[in-house]
Amino acid sequence: MSFILDIITRVMNLFGDAVFAALSFFSPAVALVTLSAVIGWLMLLIWGWTSNQTAIKEVRNQIAAHLLSTRLFKDNLAVTFRAQRMILWYAMKLMGHSLKPMIIMAVPFVLVMSQIGLRYEFRPFQPGEPIPVTVTLKPLNEQPGSGKSTSAPSIDDKNEPMKNALVAIGSQLKMPGDVTRDRFDPCRAIPERTSDWRLSASAIGEHPLEFGQDDDIVQMPLYVGESLERISSLRGGHWFDRILYSAEASIPPDSAFESIRIVYPSRDTPIFGYKIHWLVTLFVLSIVFALVIKPFTKVHI
């Protein structure tokens, strides 16, 4: 699974890098609008290929006809109510016809959106800005060298080894000289298996952070600056997180680390002066572009 995910994410990263390299001449806002147009067009194409166009056309015709009937036979209230009943029925049918293309579209679009999300969801830190970092260790019974427990441990039995693990592995952090931590020891939460740091960086750039010791070392870059970087705020985690935060490779399976999270601030990409979340912008603009392009195609939506 991990191997397949790595291949998928690598291919997607290459694709994302190529696309954003081409868009690097534009401002982030213009790049987002351009992407929305391309995605709108792609959505229309995929919709046309995957949906039952004949059925959709027929259903839409029926909806339009019943809407018109409310205007043409407005003297007859029974016609109006019957038309509304039929419109609802056909709207449900339209939704039913939408299901298959929607699901088929969802798969590639999650991958594409994750690539866009890597650039637009977060911004790099500013120099001096507090940088929260959280390391999560695997449960003890999943850590390398440990046997699977056969009976439920007591609270004390459970807490002590995890505390040791957090001190021994989870609290080891090496940073370049431009990055400092606000105190030496991290804040540990044993039940959650986490160690938390507050860091700050004094210089712009990509700063490699190194967690763990001996053979169990996991790296994660820290981005400081202004540019549109491919930022993963998470390394490791659930399989779906791997797709969403694909900038980083998987954590090796024999590592004690489950995940490392750097909590980057959200990025605002102003569109026409308004601060709108990139997903909203993309959502609205891609639909608008698709609707604008539609009359020039033979696709029924």
Place this chain on the structure above:
Amino acid sequence: MIKFSRKGNFVSRIVLIAAALLLCSTSVASAYIGPGAGFALASSLFVVFWTFLLAVIAILTWPIRWVVRAVRGRAAFSRSKIRRMVILGLDGLEHTLADRFMAEGKMPNLQKLRDRGSFQLLGTTTPPLSPVAWSSFLTGSNPGKHNIFDFLNANRRNYTPFLSSVDIQAPTKNFKLGKYLIPLNKPSIRLMRKGKPFWNTLGEHGIFTSVIRVPITWPPEKCRGVVLSAMCVPDLRGTQGLFSFYSTRQDDGAEKTGGEQVRVKREGNFIRSELIGPDNSMKPGAGAMKIPFSIEIVRRDEAVLKLDGESYPLRAYEYTPWITVKFKAAPGVTVNGITRFMLVSTEPEFELYVMPINLDPEKPAMPISHPAAYSTYLSKRYGPFATLGLAEDTWVLNEGLVEDGAFLDQCLSIDAEREKQFFDSLENTKRGLCVCVFDGTDRIQHMFWRYLERDHPAHPANLDPAYTPNRFETTIEDLYVRMDQLVGETMDRIDDDNTMLMVISDHGFNSFRRGIDLNAWLIEQGYMVLKPGAKLGFKYLSEVDWSKTRAFALGLAGIFLNVKGREAQGVVEPGTAAQTLKDEIIAKLTGLKDPKSNQPGIRRVFDKEKCYQGPFRDSAPDLVVGYHRGYRVDWDTAIGKVTSDVFHDNVKAWSGDHCIDPELIPGVLFCSHKIESDSPRLMDLGPTALNLFGVDVPKNMDGVPLKIAVA
């Protein structure tokens, strides 16, 4: 397009549902599939939202609407004796045949209607032609008041025929933009039929009407209700129906009436040609707009048509569904039409028939309904339908280019379209007037009458010694049985005491065995003179010496005098001289004998002064010829051609007709209620409807309300 096989359907559904659940299992994923999902569901959700909004508005405004409707409805129907009136027109239904088939028990529904209510002959118009008769029906007046005397009338300035019901003029204001001419106003489409349809009078009194395909309703007039126009709606090329016939066969050079033959070349299994559309009025000098298409012959009598990026399978003698064709007039400007293709043969010669390109009812290039959205509604609700006035292409059969079955299939499918529209109007008009005319009855009788009479010159046995009786022998009987079933279904749908049903025809039908060339007779009698050296075969009377001609025939029923001061080169003095000439021609023509049978071919000749009253009488032909049974004006006379003989055998498929003495060819009137009046006339039906709905009959109507027993 991804398509799942039936076997894989279950598995694929499981996979899709699982994928949907997985993708929706996290909130971030839900957000990330947002645009895809949004795109997929946006339209349907919008529809749901819009419907809810409409429903809320309808519910909130319902009390107000109820009050308004109650008040207006009460006023509108306060004197009404009925709640609804349904008039089902079966163009050309012949009473003798109806009688016969009812007696044989083949028309049980009309029989039931007759037994419960009434069945009478219905007086028609002079001449008994559909445009004239239906105009009298809808205006309740004689032709002198509605100005329709024939399909064609004569232009008195140049002696050419013109369509009598409508006048179309190109836009008068244009803006030149490069090579394009952008029209700034709409073309003028003027209805030449005068008088007000009786449903407009009903509408003025708050009574809703649904009028479907009643002839001479184009361009559609505003009314309280819906109107779908019929006869005289042109095709996309502006004609009354021009088919195209593509063939590898060497053209015989003969002119094809109502169509054009295009010679194509077969290259291997491919044939490439162009669909010919209307002239491009936006690009002067560019000629007709065309759409290329190709045909790939797959095997004998099977091919694939490729047109505008789409493929359509073709099988011999099977029509394609209606195909929308878009002619590009200018960047971003297209003219839409619909047509159907039919492969005639692939061996030994390739032959393809393309029906006249009808206006697309969904987006008509010219208005064909009132409100304009009504044709769009019908098209979206029931699919594309024939919009051409004379929708059934009789010419292609008359020219012998397709077999009887192809024409019959066309008529049946057009009737099926009409049936849906008619039943839709019954469903949507529970109070008021519904009128619908089926013209398949007229067209089928025109084209298949020859099978009824073994001695008809056009009976296939008289043209082909190898003929053996076939299914077409009973086509007319089948037609009457089918129409009876239509009546039965109509009765089932309106089975209530407050609805009155009338089944009517505008005229009857008879045999057309012999044509009479009136112009040849006028020449023979010295009333018409040709230019010196003129050779027969000319059209539109172009070789007539007008300085010596006193009378000429044009159209299906009329003879015009060449009157000084009225016609451009008139020679007959108006007044007494003209009247004397008319009397002379009437005397000579009445009882004109056919040398072949020694039977009279002409029964009566009508003087317009005696048979028409009203402000438009002067537009009428001076004389209207009432032919005997079996006779009609010759094909060539109608378009101003002259032949060498006065009488001709009619060997064309168009073998039945009704353009004879109106006394011989009345229509029918079946009614669900007892009619107490004697001798009802077509023009009485409008006043009758007004009277039944409690509306005063306008004084300018000639018709009188029939006395009908209404409980």
